[in-house]
Amino acid sequence: MEVGNVSVEFDHVLGILRALLVLGLGITLARFAARALEKAILARGDRQLAMLARKGVFWFLASLVLVTALHQLGFNLGVLLGAAGILTVAVGFASQTSASNLISGLFLLGEKPFAVGDTITVGDVTGEVLSIDALSVKLRTFDNIFVRIPNESILRDRVRTLSRFPIRRFDLKLTVDFREDLKALEKVLRATSDHNQVALQEPKPLFLPLGYEEWGIGVQFSVWSAREQFFVLRTSLIQEVQQALLAAGIDIPYRRITLSPPATGADEAGLETAAEPSGEG
Known part of the structure; x- marks a missing residue:
């Protein structure tokens, strides 16, 4: 009986080691593949597409690696996928703002009013575009302040791209x-x-x-x-x-304001006395 328990524990430990190995190698390969794709797209000069492709490929491969690691640990993937579907629906109803930002982000990617590295003005904020993500756009202002603007706000507001033309x-x-x-x-x-x-x-x-x-x-x-x-x-x-x-010697006119000190009480009394007739002789 003890031998059976030792065998079960050994299989469990072996499964954990296999899962950790899959996670380690899988995440490393996912990062390598994402960076290789980013460099290939950057060679064509499209920084925005390169950034989006890197993030998309990495998270897709990382999800596959995570599913494989959970399988090595003995989890029932069918139950996990069902639970994930229910959770996705619940989160979707609870985060309508995020869904609106996501859809707005797709419109921004299709229209391309600006790209990473451009200088834009949105409302009263002006700065350099650091990234264009699924939910928001990140800016760095001229005084080095990080600003996050939701995609929905950008789609509804007027956007001025200051670096569009040479x-x-x-x-x-x-x-x-x-x-x-x-x-x-x-x-x-x-x-x-x-x-x-x-x-x-x-x-x-x-x-x-x-x-x-x-x-x-x-x-x-x-x-x-x-x-x-x-x-x-x-x-x-x-x-x-x-x-x-x-x-x-060209004159630029400007408003001139002349300030005079208020009259003192003695001066006011003297003025009143001088204004009135004396009534004598």
Whole structure:
């Protein structure tokens, strides 16, 4: 009888060892296969598809490995699959938001409004796309903050892809005095953009009077740059235009507020006395 118990325990231990061996080798091979597929797709330049393919292949193979390991331990797979089906239905009813995000993610993958590495603006959040997952999109903002946005919110909101095209335009808006010569102003602005190191000459800069405003004439000066140099252009052009306008003596009107100290009690009394007739002689 003791020999029988020892044999049963040995078979149980052997099953555990086989399950651990299957898990170890299977997960290792799944990771290797997923990374190999990712590298093959990255060679074609599609980072988004490479990331999704790596995750999909890994979890599919890992599921097969887990089922095989459970079989080595003697679990009845039919019962497990039935329980998993019931659990899936229950979770599906309980997580309708997740299902909506999953469906929205499929629409995003099909439409491809942006890709991994792009800079996008969703609502009031702007950042670089780190990943596009089944339920959400992960962003890293310019101040290095991690932001997770559900796919459903992205599908319903307006999305601006700032890095979609190779060049971008910076619109500099300013107001000049009514008495300023707009042709002279245009000449100064164009000369400034010509000397800017990152400003493009094609497309040509645009000088556009916007109309009369409360404090003067509104003007827009639009300059193009390479996408990677946009923030360099914005910073340098504002500084250079300021120096050029000062050198040319072109006035930019601004609101002036004059503050005067309140009158003291003695001054008020003196004013009242001076305002009233004396009534003598």
